[in-house]
Amino acid sequence: MVELRDVRLAFGEKEILKSVTFLVERGETLVVMGGSGVGKSTVLRLVLGILKPDAGSVVVAGVDMAAATPEEAKTVRDRIGMVFQAGALFDSLTVGENVGFRLRERGELSDEEIAEEVAEKLSFVDLGPEVADLMPAELSGGMRKRVAIARAMAGAPDILLFDEPTTGLDPITSETINGMIVKLRRVREAASMVVTHDLDAAFAVGTRFAMLHEGRIVFDGTRRDFLASEHPYVRQFVHLRQSTMAP
Amino acid sequence: MPLPDHPALRPVWTGLRDVQGFAILAGRALAALPRRPHHVRDVVDQMDDVGVGSLLIVSLTGIFTGMVLALQSSVELAAFGATAYVGRLVSASAVRELGPVLTGLMVAGRVGSGIAAELGSMKVSEQVEALEAMGTDPLAKLVKPRFVACIVMLPILTVITDFIAIVGGQLIAVFSLNQPASLYWNAAFDTLRPSDILTGLVKPVVFGAIIALVACHNGLATSGGTAGVGRSTTNSVVVSSILILATDYLMTELFISLFPS
Numbered sequence: 019m020v021e022l023r024d025v026r027l028a029f030g031e032k033e034i035l036k037s038v039t040f041l042v043e044r045g046e047t048l049v050v051m052g053g054s055g056v057g058k059s060t061v062l063r064l065v066l067g068i069l070k071p072d073a074g075s076v077v078v079a080g081v082d083m084a085a086a087t088p089e090e091a092k093t094v095r096d097r098i099g100m101v102f103q104a105g106a107l108f109d110s111l112t113v114g115e116n117v118g119f120r121l122r123e124r125g126e127l128s129d130e131e132i133a134e135e136v137a138e139k140l141s142f143v144d145l146g147p148e149v150a151d152l153m154p155a156e157l158s159g160g161m162r163k164r165v166a167i168a169r170a171m172a173g174a175p176d177i178l179l180f181d182e183p184t185t186g187l188d189p190i191t192s193e194t195i196n197g198m199i200v201k202l203r204r205v206r207e208a209a210s211m212v213v214t215h216d217l218d219a220a221f222a223v224g225t226r227f228a229m230l231h232e233g234r235i236v237f238d239g240t241r242r243d244f245l246a247s248e249h250p251y252v253r254q255f256v257h258l259r260q261s262t263m264a265p
Numbered sequence: 266m267p268l269p270d271h272p273a274l275r276p277v278w279t280g281l282r283d284v285q286g287f288a289i290l291a292g293r294a295l296a297a298l299p300r301r302p303h304h305v306r307d308v309v310d311q312m313d314d315v316g317v318g319s320l321l322i323v324s325l326t327g328i329f330t331g332m333v334l335a336l337q338s339s340v341e342l343a344a345f346g347a348t349a350y351v352g353r354l355v356s357a358s359a360v361r362e363l364g365p366v367l368t369g370l371m372v373a374g375r376v377g378s379g380i381a382a383e384l385g386s387m388k389v390s391e392q393v394e395a396l397e398a399m400g401t402d403p404l405a406k407l408v409k410p411r412f413v414a415c416i417v418m419l420p421i422l423t424v425i426t427d428f429i430a431i432v433g434g435q436l437i438a439v440f441s442l443n444q445p446a447s448l449y450w451n452a453a454f455d456t457l458r459p460s461d462i463l464t465g466l467v468k469p470v471v472f473g474a475i476i477a478l479v480a481c482h483n484g485l486a487t488s489g490g491t492a493g494v495g496r497s498t499t500n501s502v503v504v505s506s507i508l509i510l511a512t513d514y515l516m517t518e519l520f521i522s523l524f525p526s
Contacts, residue, residue, distance in 0.1 A: 063394070066394075066397070066398050068394060068397050068398070088402075092400045095397070095398060095399065095400040096400050098398065100395070100398040100399075102391045102394070102395055102398075103391070104390060104391065106390060106391035106392050106394065106395035107392075107395075108387075108392055108395070109386070109387075109390075109392070110383075119399060119401075120399045120400070120401075123302075123399065123400070123401050173399075
């Protein structure tokens with residue numbers, strides 16, 4: 019569903035990705051972990067086709083995003099739901115207009131049908147229909163994330179991308195958001211990618227785990243293999259996590 | 266080929282990249298005008314913001330400009346016993362120059378800064394990327410409606426500014442110079458030629474394009490968080506104001522050569 023093959027990307031002189039290769043199949047959630055600024059969010063932008071690789075290929079739903087025409091890229095993006103780190107809700111629109119944005123832009127549904135769809139998506143993320151009339155500025159951090167997930171779900175995408183979905187949230191809200199990501203994968207049978215540096219969140223939502231370090235995927239495998247990995251950076255990542263949890 | 270990386274040359278390369286970015290945006294915006302989607306609701310919203318939202322400031326600009334023009338010209342004309350020509354001076358100055366330029370500058374300050382700040386905030390909070398992620402072209406959704414609204418509403422606002430400036434001049438002519446209103450209005454209309462009206466309507470279309478494109482370019486090129494939004498807003502107002510004054514001079518030269526008196 020989503021495949022990156024030997025992708026290289028540099029911003030000016032700075033080489034962010036040196037050689038990144040992975041594959042995400044339908045029904046799978048690949049969690050990409052790594053330190054801050056290592057290029058995790060950049061990988062999601064490559065999948066969306068907002069960034070083009072300098073070398074290698076990014077194939078999403080059978081389309082090479084680097085060589086795609088604007089129309090082809092739009093067709094692929096119609097199948098992708100993306101949840102941004104801070105939600106990226108449109109400030110000038112109500113919650114309902116945000117969630118129904120993609121449906122309204124497509125112009126295929128009536129206002130009533132869009133309102134029904136919006137209420138259904140809000141209900142999936144445990145928000146009542148009354149929230150639809152609020153402005154994003156009136157929402158808490160957790161509610162913003164829920165609305166962002168509801169917006170990403172609109173239009174029935176089969177590829178879901180999450181950029182740091184639990185960063186900045188309290189543990190209880192984080193747990194709720196993680197539960198929604200898992201529920202979404204099961205309900206939609208989507209190919210999902212989650213980018214995070216939070217190991218707890220990663221293990222809560224992931225079915226496969228990858229570690230991005232110094233521009234390369236240095237690990238790609240199951241949770242059991244991840245915890246048993248001999249790679250020094252993966253060991254350090256796991257060890258530091260365990261030591262911060264120690265009493 | 267990489268550009269020579271000398272510290273003294275960096276501002277030059279930055280400036281050239283900026284001009285290149287502006288030119289690309291202008292070309293893409295013009296090319297997108299006839300193409301779907303047209304986002305009619307966004308265009309109407311922007312026209313309301315640019316047009317109706319600017320009515321008060323352009324009206325105040327017009328009335329005070331007209332009054333000052335009449336006062337200043339009456340002092341000079343009184344020396345020749347020609348205060349009857351106040352109407353001619355006010356209408357010619359307002360319609361040919363001051364109406365378009367002052368309307369352009371006021372709208373650059375009010376609307377241009379607003380566009381740059383709004384798009385800049387959207388850029389730094391990933392809202393522009395969110396648009397792209399949902400398959401919506403930011404050029405069609407954000408730039409085109411603002412571009413269309415500015416090039417349509419600026420001429421209308423300019424006509425209103427011109428008319429109110431002439432009314433402002435009339436207030437001085439009638440109440441300060443004790444002229445009959447009919448004398449003032451006859452003089453005001455007598456001096457205007459079709460080429461003046463054309464000049465006064467073409468200039469604001471160009472100014473509207475400058476305001477929208479400079480503001481959208483600065484807004485969408487914003488980086489560096491909230492401080493970056495502030496820089497984009499300031500740059501937008503400064504650059505569009507200077508471009509308005511410079512293109513006004515160039516267009517005046519052009520129109521004088523096209524329509525000699």
